Amino acid sequence: MQTEGLYYEYASGEPLRAEIREIRPLGEDRIALILDRTVFYPEGGGQSGDRGTIQGLPLLDVLEKDGEILHILSAGTGKNLLPGPAELILDTRRRRDFTVQHTAQHLLSGTILRLFGKPTVSMHLGEEVCTIDVDAPELTEENLIFLEEALADAFEGDAPVIIHLCPPERLEDFPLRKIPPRDEAVIRVVEIRGHDFSPCCGTHLERTGQIGALRILGAEKYKGMTRLSFIAGRRVIRDSRLLRQKGELVSRALKVPVAEISRGVLALLERAGQLERNLKAREEELAEYQARALLRELGEDGAPAGSRIIRLVFTDRDMEEAARIGRVALKLRGGIVLAASRRDFKFAALCGPKTWDLRALLQNAMTRCGGRGGGGGAFFQGVFPGTEELEAFLQALPAEAGPPGSP
Ligand SMILES: [Zn+2]
Numbered sequence: 001m002q003t004e005g006l007y008y009e010y011a012s013g014e015p016l017r018a019e020i021r022e023i024r025p026l027g028e029d030r031i032a033l034i035l036d037r038t039v040f041y042p043e044g045g046g047q048s049g050d051r052g053t054i055q056g057l058p059l060l061d062v063l064e065k066d067g068e069i070l071h072i073l074s075a076g077t078g079k080n081l082l083p084g085p086a087e088l089i090l091d092t093r094r095r096r097d098f099t100v101q102h103t104a105q106h107l108l109s110g111t112i113l114r115l116f117g118k119p120t121v122s123m124h125l126g127e128e129v130c131t132i133d134v135d136a137p138e139l140t141e142e143n144l145i146f147l148e149e150a151l152a153d154a155f156e157g158d159a160p161v162i163i164h165l166c167p168p169e170r171l172e173d174f175p176l177r178k179i180p181p182r183d184e185a186v187i188r189v190v191e192i193r194g195h196d197f198s199p200c201c202g203t204h205l206e207r208t209g210q211i212g213a214l215r216i217l218g219a220e221k222y223k224g225m226t227r228l229s230f231i232a233g234r235r236v237i238r239d240s241r242l243l244r245q246k247g248e249l250v251s252r253a254l255k256v257p258v259a260e261i262s263r264g265v266l267a268l269l270e271r272a273g274q275l276e277r278n279l280k281a282r283e284e285e286l287a288e289y290q291a292r293a294l295l296r297e298l299g300e301d302g303a304p305a306g307s308r309i310i311r312l313v314f315t316d317r318d319m320e321e322a323a324r325i326g327r328v329a330l331k332l333r334g335g336i337v338l339a340a341s342r343r344d345f346k347f348a349a350l351c352g353p354k355t356w357d358l359r360a361l362l363q364n365a366m367t368r369c370g371g372r373g374g375g376g377g378a379f380f381q382g383v384f385p386g387t388e389e390l391e392a393f394l395q396a397l398p399a400e401a402g403p404p405g406s407p
Contacts, residue, residue, distance in 0.1 A: 003069040004037035007050065007203065008163075011099070013092040020054075020083045024070075030060065031078050032070035038062075039090045042069050046123045047102050047202040051091040055081065095203065097233065101125045103161060103192075103205040104151075104214050104232035105132060110196025111150050112136075113177060116143065120177075121225060128235075129217060134226045144216050144228075151214050154195060158209035164189040171199075215239065283324065291328035300333055307356075307401045309349075312339045313394065319346040323381075326350055336401055345390045348381040356401050369393040 001021055010016065022034040033054060042064040043049035049062035054071060061072040073081075102125060109120035109132060118136035139147075164174070165186050180187045180199035190200045192208060205211065213236040217229045231239055247258045254264035294312055295301040312329060314322045319341040326339030330350045336358070340347035349358045358380035366373055366382045370389040373382025384390040 001034050001068060003035050005042075005069065006037055006039050007041040010039045010090070011092060011095055011203070013090060016088045016090075018086055018088050020081065020086045023078070023081055023083060025075065026070070026072065029075045031073050031075050031081075033073065033078075033081070033086075034068060035071060035086070035088075038069055038071065039088050040069075040071060041095070041203055045201040046105075047098055047125050048127075051094050053089045055086045057081070097235070098125060099203045099205055100211055100233035101130050101231075101235070102200075102202045103208070104211045104230070105130060106190060106196050106198055106200070106204070107151060107154055107192055107208060107211065108132065108147075108214065108228075108230060109134075110177060110192060110198070111147060111154065112139075114195070115147060115150060129229050129231060131227050131229045133222060134228060136226050137224065138221070139219050139226050139228070144219060148214065148216055154192075154208050155211050155213065156209070157194075158207050159193045159195060160207055161204050162191045162193060163204070164191060212236070283321075284328075287321075287324045287328045288332075291325050291332055294325070295329060295333055306335060307403060308399060309336045309338055309397060309401055311394065311397070312337065313342065314340065315342045317341055317343065319344040319348065322346075323348045338397070340390065340394065342387060342390065345384040345386055346382065347390070347393070348379070349375075351378055353378045361401055362397075365393055365396045369396060 006016070016037075016039050018038060019036040020033050021036055024032045024034065026032045035054075040050040040052060040059065040062040041047065042062045044064055050059070052059050054073065057073055057077045059071055060074060063070045063072065105123055105125065109123070112118055112120065112134055116136065116139070118134050118139075121133045121135050123132045124130065166173070166189050168180075168184070168187055171180060171187060171189075174189050174191070174197045176189065177196060177198045180189075187199050188201055189197060190204055191197050195208070212233050214230055214232040215236050217231060217239075219226050219228050221227075244258075247261055250261050250265070251258045254261060254268065256264035291312075292301065295310075298310065300308075300310055310329065310333065312322065312326055314325075317325075319339075322339040322341040326337045326348060327350060329339075330337045330352075334352060336349065336351045336356060338347060338349040349362055351358060354377065357377045359374075359376060362380050362382070369384065369392045371382040371384045371393060373380065375381050382393075384393065
């Protein structure tokens with residue numbers, strides 16, 4: 001059924017009376033309403049469908065399918081609807097926002113073509129950010145600044161946006177930026193005077209001054225082209241406000257003016273790096289001190305590096321710290337060192353390269369006691385489900401590993 005589309009003329013929040021002609025189930029949880037006329041723009045031409053209410057019920061989407069305009073509602077909220085008169089109210093803020101983004105996109109693509117000779121291949125108008133794919137391997141930072149300034153000139157120039165309804169045979173009258181659809185009886189050509197001609201079925205502003213502002217947020221390489229992301233109109237103000245708020249937060253935390261926060265952050269990172277290096281050096285010193293004390297306690301300081309397995313079992317240290325002390329003990333004494341953390345239920349065993357085969361020595365005992373882990377000849381580590389399993393493993397360990405070269 002054909003629906004009269006009033007969306008090009010109608011952008012106000014005034015209720016419009018229409019007639020629900022049909023209510024059609026759509027999958028399990030949605031319904032589609034067919035109306036005699038509508039204020040809601042159906043998704044198409046890169047612009048998403050309008051939102052608003054029908055008889056006070058929220059519209060989830062508007063689609064055009066096989067020549068019909070489908071107004072999508074949730075089956076739950078629409079269960080009491082009947083065919084007959086209904087009141088349509090357009091979400092004007094959202095419509096206006098998309099109309100701004102869409103008109104800005106025409107001007108952006110037209111300006112890129114004029115300045116750099118590069119065509120726009122596709123576009124997407126998102127709820128937060130819009131993108132266009134430009135057939136150019138690269139657009140430099142300088143290009144983008146130049147482009148933003150040229151667009152600001154176009155907003156100040158306040159050029160009119162004119163809609164031409166043109167039969168297909170008259171299309172050559174217009175220097176179109178892209179190829180129009182072939183199967184339409186009438187082609188809508190959107191002209192931004194002095195800037196762009198483009199066939200388009202979306203909603204557009206009347207003048208470029210109404211766009212107000214455009215910011216290019218980024219340029220990334222995409223399938224040999226450049227994908228530009230941008231925002232226009234009030235989105236620019238909201239983005240700027242958010243950035244300012246965040247900037248002020250950082251500025252207060254760093255105690256530097258907003259204009260100097262990048263310098264402040266770099267200085268902070270440098271200081272953090274220095275502290276980290278200092279901390280690492282202190283940790284190594286402490287580990288050496290602790291390893292020496294433990295070896296002394298075990299009567300292993302100065303003793304020749306035999307095949308005994310030196311166990312360093314820690315109750316109140318995590319495995320990272322236990323392993324650090326274990327590494328130092330190995331350096332000081334040689335042989336085999338097994339460090340374990342009762343806090344993490346973990347162990348790590350170390351020996352010099354190509355001396356013993358720790359995997360062969362420990363794998364079985366670990367698995368038998370319910371542990372998981374792995375490693376090689378000179379380093380082997382594992383984890384147990386709890387204290388009991390770790391203790392059983394420590395009990396099961398042999399005191400000696402046998403002569404070097406044997407497991
Ligand atoms: Zn358009």
